Amino acid sequence: MSTPATLSSSSSYTGHLTNGDPRLAKASYKPTHPGSFEVTFREGEYNSCLVALKSFPKGSVIAMMSHATPSKTIRYSTVQVSETEHIELNSDLLYCNHSCSPSVHFNVSGPANTWRAEALRDIHEGDVLEFFYPSTEWDMSQPFACSCGAKNCLSSISGAKHIPSDVLASYVVNDHIKRLKAEQGQAQP
Ligand SMILES: [Zn+2]
Secondary structure, eight states, X not given: OOOOSSOOTTOOOOGGXXXXXXXXXXXXXXXXXXXXXXXXXXXXXXXXXXXXXXXXXXXXXXXXXXXXXXXXXXXXXEEEXXXXXXXXOOSGGGGXXXXXXXXXXEEOSSOGGGOEEEESSOBOTTOEEEXXXXXXXXXXXXXXXXXXXXXXXXXXXXXXXXXXXXXXXXXXXXXXXXXXXXXXXXXOO
């Protein structure tokens, strides 16, 4: 099992370098938020998930995104924080998967020092932490078929650009997504 020869000087977090391979990721895993949440590794690519280690009341901050660094490349692991900017989380928040009925909101509407993961509902110890990818992503680099099991599952997730306004309106999304959706609406005849 080889490890990357060089790491970014800005971070030693390597989860996003494993391309979803749980064997690679588990081998070097050190929780970034012990006591708050940790990764449960599962066989298969992109099957691992993030699990709460304590309760988080609705509206509370689960974690600040204080490890985030700008990313010029849009990847499965990046999060969009404005019309043009993307970040690597460099923490276990990377394993917060998509759900069409999310428990977590990645709030990136304010300045970088306010970026945070918030509880959208009361979260209990053992709950899987999931957010709604189109709440940050406009047009995704890796669209996928969703099997989250939610009643309102959107089936195909490819970013907010591809979701009708009335459907998107039922979700908590970031300001850049609201702006892009409004522009898209104005551009159509
Ligand atoms: Zn779904």
